[in-house]
Amino acid sequence: MTAEASDSREKPNLAAVAALAGVSPSTASLAFSGAGPVAESTRARVFDAAEKLNYGGPDPRAQSLRRGRSGIIGVVMEERVRDAFRDPMNIAMLDGLADEIGATGSGLLLLTETGDDRLGFASAPMDAVVLIGCSTRLDESVALLRQRGMPIVAVEAPHMAGVVAIDLANREASASVARHLRELGHKRVGVVTLPLEQSHAAGPLTPDWHATATSEVGIQRLLGVADVYDEFGGYVASTSSIDAGIEAGLTMLADPANRPTAVVAQSDLLAIGIIRAAEQLGLAVPGDLSVAGFDGARIDSGYDLTTMVQPAVEKGRAAGRAVIDMLAGSDPTPVTFTTEFHAGNTTGPTMPSRSGRPASR
Amino acid sequence: MTAEASDSREKPNLAAVAALAGVSPSTASLAFSGAGPVAESTRARVFDAAEKLNYGGPDPRAQSLRRGRSGIIGVVMEERVRDAFRDPMNIAMLDGLADEIGATGSGLLLLTETGDDRLGFASAPMDAVVLIGCSTRLDESVALLRQRGMPIVAVEAPHMAGVVAIDLANREASASVARHLRELGHKRVGVVTLPLEQSHAAGPLTPDWHATATSEVGIQRLLGVADVYDEFGGYVASTSSIDAGIEAGLTMLADPANRPTAVVAQSDLLAIGIIRAAEQLGLAVPGDLSVAGFDGARIDSGYDLTTMVQPAVEKGRAAGRAVIDMLAGSDPTPVTFTTEFHAGNTTGPTMPSRSGRPASR
DNA sequence: CAAGAAAATCGAATCGATTCGATCGATTCG
């Protein structure tokens, strides 16, 4: 009986197609996948049957179970989508990642770690995971993933066993900027950092920041400045954005008697914000205040920002390649990228006779 | 024999855990999923066994086959990641989408339609697909998806049967801006459009644009201007970015004798670019040139841009809700959002005595 | 104390495909 051939209500499966075409399911599978030898006439018959039944090809869910691969790479970002994508560095990294991953036919699954998702995101059918800009708060989830044998690549995260690290020489880079400012004669510098803790609370940098900070990037860049300056003021921004930079700037620069002559921002967005704040307060950049950034984001702002240019797209690429290597069975070597100093027009020598007395003792 | 209990090389599965715990696989499944009644002692035994075997919980691949759901929503964007995320509107939509989708425990699979991926992306294990800013070039892929019974939601795309549409009243919005400029006395206006064809080639708007254009958004916004002005010059930008706007501006404003007094840009990024171009050419905004944008992106530029504010996040949210509805079995009603006019300081009345004679005949 | 209800557990079918080894013809070669 061919009764089931015209059963047009249920979703058709490969077996139904095979039955209609008069071949075995295995042959039909071969016809679709292209692997293995199938006679042209048979192939045609299978495709005809598929079209007749409105069959759209093998179910990816079943394929991924059988093959043990889903063709999906998870990308975990700490923040919500809106914030994560406001940062040009994240986008650049994602771009590089998408480039490499896309070439293998896989897709990127966006896993923003909002609230209670923490435990849940480990249950998505992915082949590997890339951690981008994540602090340590992911410990449990990562442990779960690793236990499952899932390849994990982390970009600029604290090192963890079994996790391939793609790093940036943040400390050295930050020290370079600090040295640049010292050479220009700056004695009083302020640092505006990326969020250091998962609370993302803004406020002055306290002396005991080291005890509570969890953000690897922020910590390293702070240490870089500390390598050059014994003392410096600081402000922790709530996020990497121009607005957060303005807020930080307005706070740091508020008191004329106690104002730094140079500010090191841990991102270009923050730096632009600080410049905006300076403008609002009537300070000239770099005349009254030098501002240096970090990233090399080339933000349209009317200034040529002094900054450390980091190869963000390359970082993403490297992460992608690491994932591909791991899925192929080989274990990739961790990579550490370096930055390049870019001298712009937002930093300059200290004015000899500006504020009364030099501040550092 | 309990020989297989200590087989520590292969990845453990639920059956192995159940065996070690001395229960049936079905009970073990119940213990993990939480559905169904399981005695506390049994649950503990199962979890112990799982830990002993290093079992990380049910395999998502198998779950998605059995359940028929993968917990993954595909997001198709026409451009590559880098370009797509440069546009604040895309990010805002994605944010709203992620918000709604994330609440259901699903994730977003980024499908940038680069090159030959066209056929491939239909084979990812997703439960539904959201098309964001896509032209008609996706026809084949969409047909394939629809054939497979996959729910499809399209934001501002040409309407297609079986695809839920989330729309914006682009034409009316664009007409509003045009009317605003007419009321200010502008006779010669220029339009800078988003890419109209998939080639993304930049260049002057030709009279026969209507014949080849495929980008719904660009078309509608052009028609809106045409509803108010019989004649206008135009330039097609290569993408929605400040740089593309600068390029367009420099071209359009190059010839002083044949220069519009007002420019309508189809995005805020383009508008900012045009203002920058005007500045470069020594034109004052809005003194010599009025510029209006579209989106309400609130880009930091020193200007308060006259623009149409669109609810981008809400659009994303609506798309998310539509997806959720469809997956729940009900069919959502299409939504059309409207924009709100924002009068900024980049548009103003025409100078009575600027260029010799009014241009339109 | 027996009967019925509720709770806990189990067996077996199922989701939809892939893939390895076996089978069956047809062709080729010695």
Place this chain on the structure above:
DNA sequence: CGAATCGATCGAATCGATTCGATTTTCTTG
């Protein structure tokens, strides 16, 4: 002409879990 080969196709096992209906155990209650 018999044997070896190659191409095409098929059977059956497998991937790893979920879930429905059935069975057993436990707790009430008349």
